[in-house]
Amino acid sequence: MEGTSVATPPRVSLLNASALKCRNNFLVRRRSIPGYLFENTRRNNNAINCVLSQESEGGASVASSSSSSSVDDQGIKIRRRPTSGPPSHAVGPFEFRLQNDGNTPRNILEEIIWNKDVEITQLKEKKPLYSLKKALDTAPPVRDFVGALRSAYLRTGAPALIAEVKKASPSRGVLREDFHPVNIAQAYENGGAACLSVLTDEKYFQGSFENLAAIRRSGIKRPLLCKEFIIDAWQIYYARTKGADAILLIASVLPDADINYMSKIAKKFGLSTLVEVHNESEMDRVLRIDGIDLIGINNRNLETFEVDISNTKKLLEGKRGEIIRQKDIIVVGESGLFTPDDIAYVQEAGVKAVLVGESLVKQSDPGKGIADLYGRNISS
C-alpha cells in the first residue's frame, strides 16, 4: 500500500480547543516562572500546559524569542506527533500501517519523540505540575555544571569530560549487560570526569529517572546532566526533583521559542542547559538565542546514526567559531570519541568539553577507560 493516500476526516486539534479555553479564562504572564506556575497551576494546570504546547506547536509564542523566524523557517523536520488519524488500523488479527503516511515515524529520533509525547502526557496526568512542588522544595541543591566544565578544562588543559551513564542505545544496542549506574558513576568520578550524563529514557536507552536520583543520593559530587528528550517544560521540573543539575534541549526537535523559554525556566532553578545541534543551520539558530552558554555538537546523525567527528570541526570553523569565542560559549563535542587522537582532534577544532558514552561504559573499569581515552590520567 506504498504511498496510498487515505482521506481522513479533518481533525480538530485538542490543542486548539484548549488554547481557546486557555485564552478565554487565563492570561499568561511571565513573572517568576516557577512560583507563578505553582500560584496558578492548581486552578489552570491545563492552561499552562496548553500554552507550552501551543509554543511547542509553533503557535503564538508567549515567551519572547530573539529569533524572529517562524517554526517553518527553522528547518525542523522532526514532527512532534503523528499528523493525522490513528497510527494504524487492525483487520482481524492483523494490524496495518500505511507507508509514508503522517502516522509512521520517519526515523528513530521522531519515533523517540512521538513515544515521549505519549509518555509525558501520561506522567503529567499522574504527577501534575503543582504536585511536584514539595519534591522541588526538598530536592538536593543544584551544582554548577558549566562551572565544573570550565574548572576541569583549566585544570587539565584538555577538554572537560562529561561521562555518560548509558546502558543501551538504538544505534548500538546493549552496551553493558552488568549495568550498575552508581558503580559506573563512581568509577567515572574517580577517573576524572568533570560531570556525568545520565540517560533517563527507559524504552530506547534502558535508562531511568531512578538511576539519576540514585546517583545523586549516592554522594557522587560531580554535577549531573539529565539526558532526556525534553519536549515539555514539565520535564524540567521533574528532572530537578530527581537531582538534575543540567538539562538537554535538542535543536532538531525544539523550535527557538521553546529553547528560549525552557532555558529560562532551567536558569530560574540554577540549572545549566546543554543545547544540542548537529548541523550549521541548527548552530546558527542557537547562536541567535540569548543566554545560551553551553552548546553540544553531536557527531551522530540522530536520524541515520552515521557518526563523523569532523562534524565538530565543520561547525566551529569561520564566523561561527568567532561568535562562540566572543560569547564565551562552551562547546561540547559529543559521540564517536574513542581515542586520544579523537580528543586531540575535537580540541583542536575548538571544544572545551566532550560527552562520551560508548567508549567508556563498555570498559570493565570505566575509570581506567578515561585514562585510555585521554592517553593520560586526568583525575585530580
Ligand SMILES: O=C(O)c1ccccc1NCC(=O)[C@H](O)[C@H](O)COP(=O)(O)O
Ligand atoms: O546513540 C544513539 O543511538 C542515539 C539515537 C537517537 C538519539 C540519541 C542517541 N544517542 C544519544 C547520544 O547522542 C549519545 O548517547 C552521546 O552523544 C554519547 O555518544 P557515544 O559516546 O557515541 O556513546
